[in-house]
Amino acid sequence: MYKILRKEVLAPRINLMEIDAPFVARKGQPGQFIILRMREYSERIPLTIADFDREKGTVTIVFQEVGKSTEELATLNAGDVIADFVGPLGIPSDHGRKEDKKVVCVSGGVGTAVIFPELRKIKENGNYTITIQGSRSKELLFWSDRLEKYSDEFYITTDDGSFGRKGFVTDQLKDILAEKSDDIAYVLAIGPIPMMKFVCALTEQYSVKTYVSLNTIMVDGTGMCGSCRITVGNETKFACVDGPEFDGHLVDWKEMEDRNSRFIPQERESLERYRKLMGK
Amino acid sequence: MAKIVPKKMPMPEQDPMERRKNFNEVALGLTPELALEEAKRCLQCPNPTCIEGCPVEIDIPGFIKKIVEGDLRGAIDIVKSTNSLPAICGRVCPQETQCEEKCVLAKKFEPVAIGRLERYVADYEREKLGVTMPDVAQSKGKKVAVVGAGPAGLTCAGDLAKMGYQVTIFEALHDTGGVLRYGIPEFRLPNSIIDAEVDYVLKLGVEVKLDVVIGQTLTLDELFEMGYEAIFLGTGAGLPRFMNIPGENLNGIYSANEFLTRNNLMRAYLFPEYDTPLWVGERVAVLGGGNVTMDAARTALRNGAKEVHVIYRRSRKEMPARIEEIHHAEEEGIIFDLLTNPIRYIGDEKGWVKQIELIKMELGEPDESGRRRPVPIEGSNYIADFDTVVIAIGTSPNPLIMQGAGLETTKWGTVVIDKETGMTSRPGIFAGGDVVTGAATVIEAMGAAKIAARGIDKYLSRQ
Ligand SMILES: Cc1cc2nc3c(=O)[nH]c(=O)nc-3n(C[C@H](O)[C@H](O)[C@H](O)COP(=O)(O)OP(=O)(O)OC[C@H]3O[C@@H](n4cnc5c(N)ncnc54)[C@H](O)[C@@H]3O)c2cc1C
Ligand SMILES: Cc1cc2nc3c(=O)[nH]c(=O)nc-3n(C[C@H](O)[C@H](O)[C@H](O)COP(=O)(O)OP(=O)(O)OC[C@H]3O[C@@H](n4cnc5c(N)ncnc54)[C@H](O)[C@@H]3O)c2cc1C
Ligand code: SF4
Ligand code: SF4
Ligand code: FES
Numbered sequence: 072m073y074k075i076l077r078k079e080v081l082a083p084r085i086n087l088m089e090i091d092a093p094f095v096a097r098k099g100q101p102g103q104f105i106i107l108r109m110r111e112y113s114e115r116i117p118l119t120i121a122d123f124d125r126e127k128g129t130v131t132i133v134f135q136e137v138g139k140s141t142e143e144l145a146t147l148n149a150g151d152v153i154a155d156f157v158g159p160l161g162i163p164s165d166h167g168r169k170e171d172k173k174v175v176c177v178s179g180g181v182g183t184a185v186i187f188p189e190l191r192k193i194k195e196n197g198n199y200t201i202t203i204q205g206s207r208s209k210e211l212l213f214w215s216d217r218l219e220k221y222s223d224e225f226y227i228t229t230d231d232g233s234f235g236r237k238g239f240v241t242d243q244l245k246d247i248l249a250e251k252s253d254d255i256a257y258v259l260a261i262g263p264i265p266m267m268k269f270v271c272a273l274t275e276q277y278s279v280k281t282y283v284s285l286n287t288i289m290v291d292g293t294g295m296c297g298s299c300r301i302t303v304g305n306e307t308k309f310a311c312v313d314g315p316e317f318d319g320h321l322v323d324w325k326e327m328e329d330r331n332s333r334f335i336p337q338e339r340e341s342l343e344r345y346r347k348l349m350g351k
Numbered sequence: 352m353a354k355i356v357p358k359k360m361p362m363p364e365q366d367p368m369e370r371r372k373n374f375n376e377v378a379l380g381l382t383p384e385l386a387l388e389e390a391k392r393c394l395q396c397p398n399p400t401c402i403e404g405c406p407v408e409i410d411i412p413g414f415i416k417k418i419v420e421g422d423l424r425g426a427i428d429i430v431k432s433t434n435s436l437p438a439i440c441g442r443v444c445p446q447e448t449q450c451e452e453k454c455v456l457a458k459k460f461e462p463v464a465i466g467r468l469e470r471y472v473a474d475y476e477r478e479k480l481g482v483t484m485p486d487v488a489q490s491k492g493k494k495v496a497v498v499g500a501g502p503a504g505l506t507c508a509g510d511l512a513k514m515g516y517q518v519t520i521f522e523a524l525h526d527t528g529g530v531l532r533y534g535i536p537e538f539r540l541p542n543s544i545i546d547a548e549v550d551y552v553l554k555l556g557v558e559v560k561l562d563v564v565i566g567q568t569l570t571l572d573e574l575f576e577m578g579y580e581a582i583f584l585g586t587g588a589g590l591p592r593f594m595n596i597p598g599e600n601l602n603g604i605y606s607a608n609e610f611l612t613r614n615n616l617m618r619a620y621l622f623p624e625y626d627t628p629l630w631v632g633e634r635v636a637v638l639g640g641g642n643v644t645m646d647a648a649r650t651a652l653r654n655g656a657k658e659v660h661v662i663y664r665r666s667r668k669e670m671p672a673r674i675e676e677i678h679h680a681e682e683e684g685i686i687f688d689l690l691t692n693p694i695r696y697i698g699d700e701k702g703w704v705k706q707i708e709l710i711k712m713e714l715g716e717p718d719e720s721g722r723r724r725p726v727p728i729e730g731s732n733y734i735a736d737f738d739t740v741v742i743a744i745g746t747s748p749n750p751l752i753m754q755g756a757g758l759e760t761t762k763w764g765t766v767v768i769d770k771e772t773g774m775t776s777r778p779g780i781f782a783g784g785d786v787v788t789g790a791a792t793v794i795e796a797m798g799a800a801k802i803a804a805r806g807i808d809k810y811l812s813r814q
Contacts, residue, residue: 094563094568094569095568098567098568098569108525112618112624112625112626113626114617114626114627115525115617115627139626140626154525155525155561155562156562157523157525157562157563157564157568158564158567158568159567159568160564160567290609290612290613290617290627291523291524291612293523293564293567293589293749293751294589294590294749294750294751295589295590295591295608295612295749296591296606296608296609296612297591297593297605297606297608297609298605298609300600301600302600307593307595307599307600312751325702326600326702329601329602329701329702329703330600330602330702332602332701332702333602333603333630334628334630337622337623337628337630338628340623341622341623341626341628344623
């Protein structure tokens with residue numbers, strides 16, 4: 072059993088939990104993830120390590136309520152326990168080292184939490200960082216201060232224009248690339264699949280290397296099932312052990328989107344049933 | 352001498368038309384009367400050849416004699432003196448190529464149903480007599496780490512605990528049992544049986560730490576730093592093989608590991624009471640010819656498939672599955688497309704598989720495995736409609752644990768060991784089971800684990 076030490080609601084339907092998990096906290100690196108199973112009947116769901124405290128032995132996760140498992144997880148509070156919490160899984164991201172050029176980080180939605188430890192590492196290693204944070208609207212923004220702290224240039228875009236620039240992250244990114252694409256070492260883009268796909272389509276035009284973090288559907292997270300498989304550079308990769316970060320220009324985005332829609336009717340049924348049981 | 356009874360006593364089973372709709376155990380177990388009659392079929396050979404066929408060398412006539420005498424306590428004690436998981440082995444051992452193949456009766460008649468009798472005494476102990484514990488040696492004050500809670504890991508841990516070692520099992524998943532739990536379905540091996548056998552190992556003093564992926568959460572070197580003086584790797588062969596043909600990543604195409612793990616470990620057949628989904632369409636193709644193939648095919652049926660085909664590139668004779676399982680699958684209405692192989696999958700615009708292009712095969716010269724090599728018959732291609740595919744063509748050891756471990760491996764990714772002791776190329780690290788042999792059997796994994804337990808004892812006593 073793994074105890075929740077702290078819970079914070081960062082924005083509507085976006086929650087932070089700090090979990091007592093000393094083994095994972097000792098080893099976790101930016102780019103890696105954990106898999107948790109809330110109760111005996113629950114799914115195993117992958118969530119990125121958003122932060123860790125090696126001394127305290129805690130791991131921070133940030134998750135958005137998108138379906139049954141995440142909605143139910145959000146009902147837990149400090150003091151409650153989670154049945155299983157395993158990790159760190161996946162390969163630590165291999166960026167962060169000092170580059171001669173600038174590094175651009177683009178986050179969308181809950182991707183902000185995923186990108187944060189990476190941005191921090193990139194900045195702490197002496198890089199010039201440009202960060203673009205995107206969200207649907209102002210109220211869904213979180214951790215902007217944390218991102219800004221590790222960014223030399225920081226931009227916010229909202230779809231509805233309620234904060235920062237009105238539009239998509241790609242609008243801001245396009246301006247940056249148009250002005251100084253030769254100055255950019257690489258782009259790291261983490262967020263919803265459509266966002267990552269459009270970022271990749273854009274950076275490809277400018278031939279700027281782009282990394283993405285793929286949230287494929289997983290079961291074990293150890294390379295045992297192949298649920299997370301995805302074509303990258305015409306080769307099948309397992310996102311849980313070969314990733315989750317890949318060269319975004321090599322990802323077969325159509326297949327990625329199709330594969331992530333595999334269980335939509337069941338996901339819907341499960342959520343509706345749960346809400347009915349909860350009287351929602 | 353009494354007259355030889357040529358045939359095995361019939362095993363009571365659930366009716367095929369009934370059981371294809373549920374996950375309850377198919378084989379119900381011998382009744383006391385049937386068990387007694389079956390036990391009497393054994394000739395009590397002075398040189399019992401059956402024992403040679405058992406990788407853990409159970410005294411087969413010995414325990415059968417006790418059944419005839421009505422001493423079931425005595426019978427189970429004999430079995431458990433060499434096999435700590437008898438209720439499991441009695442259910443899943445491929446007896447026809449092991450103990451029963453070597454039974455003298457097998458030459459002319461049906462062999463003694465050794466597996467069924469083994470299951471009978473194990474079930475009888477658990478349900479009627481209560482499980483007794485063996486003597487555990489005085490603590491040696493030494494710690495041993497076992498990686499993986501499958502049959503190999505459980506056996507090695509149990510044996511070492513009996514010798515007085517302090518053993519901790521580290522398991523990547525959230526539950527014990529390895530393939531027994533996530534692979535073999537409830538209708539062939541109920542979870543309650545695995546629980547009981549795991550419980551036995553725990554009662555010997557073994558500690559289990561779940562949710563620890565060795566190679567990620569902790570490395571082998573860190574285990575040594577934590578004070579474990581020897582390590583046993585029983586990590587199995589969990590990496591699914593694919594065919595690398597076009598369309599293999601289409602929706603509706605699963606590896607057998609994904610299909611069975613969703614169903615068994617995650618209990619998708621109880622969806623939506625359990626959260627994990629499993630989608631099964633109307634026409635299901637399961638590729639392969641082993642136990643895994645039969646399990647996946649029968650699982651698909653139980654999840655509501657209308658028609659399930661096993662597609663195998665060789666002929667029935669070469670099928671590696673247990674005969675009993677092939678027979679059960681047929682009874683349940685599984686269709687066998689033999690000498691047939693897929694060459695590509697055809698999907699719709701949303702990425703779901705709709706059809707398979709297949710080719711007919713014929714058997715040519717024997718290959719390195721001694722089986723006749725299947726060769727495609729040119730021009731025999733045809734297209735068949737399938738909306739679900741399960742690929743059950745084999746697995747190899749998962750490389751995760753080997754990361755930076757410095758262990759010698761073969762080109763198939765299996766770990767190289769010394770056959771006498773089970774020790775790998777690194778002193779203090781031992782291995783056994785599927786991680787050494789590639790996908791094999793429960794009883795072979797247990798046999799290898801026993802050798803390694805003795806090897807570890809020798810290694811640690813010498814120090
Ligand atoms: C490596 C990795 C890291 C991730 N990190 C985070 C994170 O830090 N924060 C966060 O909010 N989310 C993260 N996700 C996604 C998160 O795992 C899913 O949102 C969650 O599993 C959805 O479960 P659900 O039952 O609530 O929703 P569901 O009803 O299952 O699904 C809702 C939608 O979420 C997606 N989804 C469903 N199951 C999975 C799954 N097992 N893996 C991925 N996506 C799925 C599907 O596209 C689906 O349409 C990550 C995913 C991966 C693979
Ligand atoms: C569907 C199916 C049906 C089968 N049917 C039969 C049958 O009828 N009869 C028969 O005799 N055999 C059968 N087999 C084969 C048999 O189950 C295996 O040979 C046997 O389980 C091997 O045992 P093992 O202990 O070596 O490995 P496994 O059972 O694979 O156990 C390995 C364990 O190690 C864990 N692990 C792996 N890597 C790590 C790591 N890095 N850190 C921590 N833990 C790790 C795994 O999660 C797993 O729990 C079947 C196999 C399958 C898949
Ligand atoms: S353990 Fe397996 S091989 Fe040995 S006697 Fe029992 S059924 Fe036969
Ligand atoms: S070989 Fe057959 S008949 Fe002889 S002792 Fe063994 S089981 Fe009995
Ligand atoms: S999640 Fe099972 S192999 Fe990646």
